[in-house]
Amino acid sequence: MADILISSSDLRTDDVVLPTRAYIPPDKLRTLPLKPTTLCRKVIEIDRNWIGLWSGPYSCAHSFAVHLRDWFQDRPINHKTMSECLKIFADQSQPDFSAIVASTIGDVCHTIGECHRGESPFAGKYVVAGSGSQIFLKMMTEMPVTEDQSPAGDLNGLRIANDLLTLEITTPEEMLNAFIGGSYEILVHRPSAFERVDDIMHFWALINVRDGRIEGVLYYSHALRQWYENNQLCIASFSSPDAHEQGLAFRAFVAPSILEEPTDIVRSTTDLQTYPKYLCIHHFFHSGQKYAPTSMILQGGAIPQFFRIALEAGEWRFDFNDNYIAILHSQAAELFR
Numbered sequence: 001m002a003d004i005l006i007s008s009s010d011l012r013t014d015d016v017v018l019p020t021r022a023y024i025p026p027d028k029l030r031t032l033p034l035k036p037t038t039l040c041r042k043v044i045e046i047d048r049n050w051i052g053l054w055s056g057p058y059s060c061a062h063s064f065a066v067h068l069r070d071w072f073q074d075r076p077i078n079h080k081t082m083s084e085c086l087k088i089f090a091d092q093s094q095p096d097f098s099a100i101v102a103s104t105i106g107d108v109c110h111t112i113g114e115c116h117r118g119e120s121p122f123a124g125k126y127v128v129a130g131s132g133s134q135i136f137l138k139m140m141t142e143m144p145v146t147e148d149q150s151p152a153g154d155l156n157g158l159r160i161a162n163d164l165l166t167l168e169i170t171t172p173e174e175m176l177n178a179f180i181g182g183s184y185e186i187l188v189h190r191p192s193a194f195e196r197v198d199d200i201m202h203f204w205a206l207i208n209v210r211d212g213r214i215e216g217v218l219y220y221s222h223a224l225r226q227w228y229e230n231n232q233l234c235i236a237s238f239s240s241p242d243a244h245e246q247g248l249a250f251r252a253f254v255a256p257s258i259l260e261e262p263t264d265i266v267r268s269t270t271d272l273q274t275y276p277k278y279l280c281i282h283h284f285f286h287s288g289q290k291y292a293p294t295s296m297i298l299q300g301g302a303i304p305q306f307f308r309i310a311l312e313a314g315e316w317r318f319d320f321n322d323n324y325i326a327i328l329h330s331q332a333a334e335l336f337r
Contacts, residue, residue, distance in 0.1 A: 001157050001160065001185065002042040002043050002053045002184065003042065003130075003132070003164075003181030003182055003183070003184050004039045004041060004042065004182045004183050004185065004255040005018075005036055005181055005182035006037050006039065006040050007034035007035060007036055007037055007180070008034065008058075009033065009035070010037075016029060017251060018036065018182055019039075019182055019183050019235045019237045019251075019253050020165055020182070020183075020224065020237070021222045021239075021243075021248060022168045024036070036180055036182070039182055039254065040255055040256060041185065041233055041255050041257050041258060042054055042055065042061070042258075043185055044065050044068060044257075044258065045187075046068055046077065046101075048192070048193035048194065049103055049192075049193060049194065050077055050102070050104075050194075051187055051194050052064070052065075052068060052100070052101045053100045053101075053102075053129075054097070054098065054099045054100075055098045055099075055129045055130030056094065056098055056113070057096065057097060060093055061258060062258055062259070064093070065258045065259050066259070067085070067088075067089050068085065069259065071085045072085070078105075079103070079105070079106060079108055079110075082103075082110055086099070086101065086110050086112055089112065090112045093112060093113065095113070096113075097112065098112060098114050098115055098130060099111065099112040099113065099129070100115060100127050102127075102189075102194075104189050104192070104194060109127050111127065111129070113129065115129040116128050116133050116137060118137065118140065120141060121145045122140060122143040122144065123140050123143075123156065126140065135164070135167070136160075139163060139164075143159075143160075143163075153186075154186065154188050154197045154299075157186035157188065158186065158278055158280050159295050159297055161183075161202075161280070162202055162280040162281075162282050162295055162297070163282070163295065164181055164184060165183070165202055166204060166282045168180055168181060169204060182255075183224060183226055185197070185226075185233055185255075196228055198227055198228050198277060199226075199276045200225065200226050200278045200280065201223060201224065201276040201278070201279045201280065202223065202225075202280045202281075203220070203279070203280070203281045203282070203318070204219065204281070204282045204284075205217055205220065205283050205284070206220075206284045207283050207285045207286065207328055207332065208286050208287075209286060209332045210287065213332065214325065214329055214332055217325075217328070219240070219318075221240040221243035221248070222237055222240070222243065223238045223318070224238075225272060225276060227267065230263075231257040232254055232255065232257065232260070232263060233255040234252065234255075234265050235252070235254070235255070236250070236251075236253075237250065237251045237252070237253065238316060239251075250269070252265055273309060273316060274309070275309055276303070277300060278297065278298070278299050279297070279298045279299075279303045279307065280295065280297050281295070282294075283295070283296065283328070285335050285336070287335075290336070292336070294331060296327075306324040306327070307319065307320050307321070307324065308320075308321065
């Protein structure tokens with residue numbers, strides 16, 4: 001998995017808009033050592049069985065992608081040729097550039113630069129690089145293991161991504177530069193290839209609780225939906241009616257592959273009334289002075305059992321039903337008993 005935000009030491013504009021709509025005041029933005037600049041995929045899909053992920057200077061990453069493309073134009077891809085390819089590039093890369101190359105073939109992960117290797121009860125073995133490494137390492141230490149022990153790379157990856165996006169939205173602005181990712185893409189190791197985790201929605205909700213019972217559900221004023229069009233990641237950032245009236249209307253974003261130019265989104269806003277393949281909701285249960293966060297990740301046919309998505313009178317609607325409320329009551333009773 002990887003974030004999609006490119007940052008720079010140069011301030012190109014005070015009007016930075018992130019898909020999550022996390023607000024960075026202009027005076028704060030100017031003091032950040034690295035300012036949010038643009039969006040780009042940090043996953044390089046070398047072929048069906050090999051992917052590269054990078055962190056560091058964009059110019060070096062672009063050279064890395066070109067090097068991978070050219071090196072394997074007339075060579076087979078295997079661990080030996082990949083090691084040779086990466087050694088040559090590592091000798092000429094910048095000190096603050098890092099890369100991870102993973103394969104579905106064998107339990108081997110190739111790296112360039114500073115990369116951290118570890119193992120946790122939740123994620124098993126992992127390799128991480130980049131400015132967000134310490135945040136990821138902390139999450140791997142603290143994230144509880146789910147009851148379902150079956151391999152579910154897509155659902156576990158979404159759980160991590162949803163938590164990282166939550167940090168971006170809720171972190172005090174003086175610390176925000178440590179948590180900005182824009183959004184996250186996930187590729188899952190399947191038996192014969194890497195598979196993109198596609199068509200995802202993210203929501204955030206504050207659940208007010210009194211005496212163990214739900215008093216109200218308040219949704220964050222923006223929701224995200226992301227999907228792929230060819231090699232481009234597309235993101236729709238929805239707005240509530242109140243946010244729309246305040247000038248924070250619907251926005252669409254694109255994160256192109258590093259070797260391609262961005263193109264117009266093909267998918268229509270009307271088509272986005274359909275159910276996604278994955279729905280991720282981060283709940284903040286609030287009772288008195290106590291907060292308790294939980295995540296809810298749903299897939300496929302499970303989503304309509306709890307939510308209704310529709311376009312009515314030109315307005316996109318997201319409604320929950322009694323099944324969803326019953327789950328919230330059960331969780332609230334467990335969290336605040």
